[in-house]
Ligand SMILES: Nc1ncnc2c1ncn2[C@@H]1O[C@H](COP(=O)(O)OP(=O)(O)OP(=O)(O)O)[C@@H](O)[C@H]1O
């Protein structure tokens with residue numbers, strides 16, 4: 001099976017900081033993959049490299065077998081890769097409906113708009129389509145970021161801590177939507193809350209200090225001594 005995403009010896013330096021250190025991993029199509037690790041371990045940097053916001057200092061990135069290293073972000077979106085941002089990036093002057101329309105059309109996926117509207121309703125944004133971002137709660141802003149990514153029609157969806165600020169009900173509702181789409185899309189999910197990661201992800205990669213420290217199924221990851229020592233901590237594991 002051709003991985004939908006492959007990082008091959010990717011290194012990203014910022015001056016003296018090595019944010020990613022010779023990282024290689026695959027993401028299989030149709031899976032929900034977790035990308036976890038302590039603060040500053042390089043997770044968001046990995047998303048920036050995959051989505052074209054950063055050109056890696058070294059290494060290659062492949063999407064569906066094709067070398068996409070250094071492709072510009074807008075072109076990545078057209079190829080089928082879309083990300084959310086840890087701090088939502090929305091146009092303040094566009095309503096929810098307009099945001100989805102623009103996202104679909106910028107990706108050359110006009111027909112994705114109708115589907116995005118339906119998804120927006122499914123996750124509780126239906127009554128807020130005419131609202132501006134400034135009128136949305138934190139949770140609704142997160143949800144809008146997710147639906148906006150869906151509107152692009154992306155086959156590879158990168159979600160950067162989209163559960164932050166959501167209640168457990170909202171997390172469940174959002175996770176359901178992600179699962180529903182997982183048959184047609186591949187997800188990579190950055191998330192700190194272990195319970196959500198373990199429940200949602202079928203496979204997990206762990207970054208520690210920019211290095212890939214472990215990869216495996218949730219059970220393997222929670223019982224990996226290096227991961228426990230570096231990141232999870234006994235208490236969080238017990239509640240996972
Ligand atoms: N544009 C940048 N310029 C300089 N240093 C950066 C830049 N982006 C990230 N870094 C550094 O690279 C390292 C990895 O950062 P990154 O944001 O990828 O971590 P993260 O795993 O997403 O952390 P968090 O869980 O806190 O979001 C950190 O040391 C960070 O300070």
Ligand SMILES: [Mg+2]
Nearest residue numbers: 043044045086
């Ligand atoms: Mg981050």
